[in-house]
Amino acid sequence: MDKLTINILCKQFGIDESIIDYVNEKEKYILDKFKEIDKIKEYNQYKVIHAMQECRLTSTDFNWTTGYGYGDMGREKVEEIYAKVFNTEDALVRPTIASGTHALALTLSGILRPSDELIAITGAPYDTLQKVIGVKGDMPGNLMEFGIKYKEIPLVNNSIDVDRVLNSISNNTKILLIQRSTGYSDRRALTIEEIETAVKAIKAVNDEVIIMVDNCYGEFLENREPTDVGVDIMAGSLIKNPGGGIALSGGYIVGKSNLVQLIANRLTSPGLGKECGLTFGTTRSTLQGLFLAPHIVSEAVKGALLVAVVYKELGFNVVPDLDDKRSDIIQGVQLNSPERVVEFCRGIQAASAVDSFIVPEAWEMPGYEDKVVMAAGGFIDGSSIELSADGPIREPYFVYYQGGLTYEHCKLGVLKSLNNLIENNLIDINKIKK
């Protein structure tokens, strides 16, 4: 790092020079790993461009209609391209799907009928989904209220317990739910290879049951996606990886066409399905985001590695560990105290380009059980492919870092968070001095 850069970090951002030296030193340990990330980026970039070419994307696709939105060319093109990228029969991609939770809830409520059973086979699902299902929070309109049965099978040594899953399937079992990413837990993400092994073993015995994946935060981490290895239906958020920091809003669902049809009938209504619904002029940004996503994801993963190496070297438990294969963009750091979680997030917030002057506090967020502190200063509100961090205020006090549209921004986040922890005497400065 040259003197000019060190100067702006010290003088303009108020970072102690010894912290800059420390982070620069630790960064050397991960540069080798960047090569593998770049290979995946390159492959996925070509995959996305090829899908756009195959679907004959053209400038008039960026126009949009009004009213019912029949024949909205852009909407149809976006869905065709998503289906190609994820190697599925069909796709539902809409700016009106409000979030990842909404995409997942639509998928479940579109497919499940009263007395059908849903089994979560990677343990307790993401916090907001527990409310959708009805195991937490007692929200009116949850799936259990509609007579859906629900079971959970925990992971064993971070693997799907295939034998137990097979023994648990009954005549009523309709969907097996796999969550690829960490969520708010202390496990690493499941790799595509691990998902493939489980899906093959299950399908060999039972090819009727529908296997669904919550792919939030997983897109473009590997060359293959869960739908490349036999998964029937999958959902995710456009303000995470596949939106590339550009998509304004939205969610996607990709999979078998009969299932996508059921879900589209839930989104609009039976008889309308996918055939209507406006895009409100979002087609260009949705597709430009998808075009940029492989690159943006690679920047975010490099940033996650930097967080991992810096905090591991300081003696904290990091998930995934440095040498683990990564299958989502999240970096968990077990900070062991609520104060550290809050101050880490405040450092990330202070590094943001937008809302850097805001000081995050832990609060009762809708959809979540514990108080949560969130640092998010994105150009797209709430976007977590942009530099962000959050942590539920519960033991063992993990903070989850994710995103960053450029590696340099990630690095600024790391510098500011560490500076903040040291300034507040939550990490001893002598630890970073040789």
Ligand SMILES: *Cc1c(COP(=O)(O)O)cnc(C)c1O
């Ligand atoms: C973010 C996330 C969700 C929910 O997505 P929102 O867009 O925040 O509603 C669901 N599952 C996992 C694993 C996630 O990371």
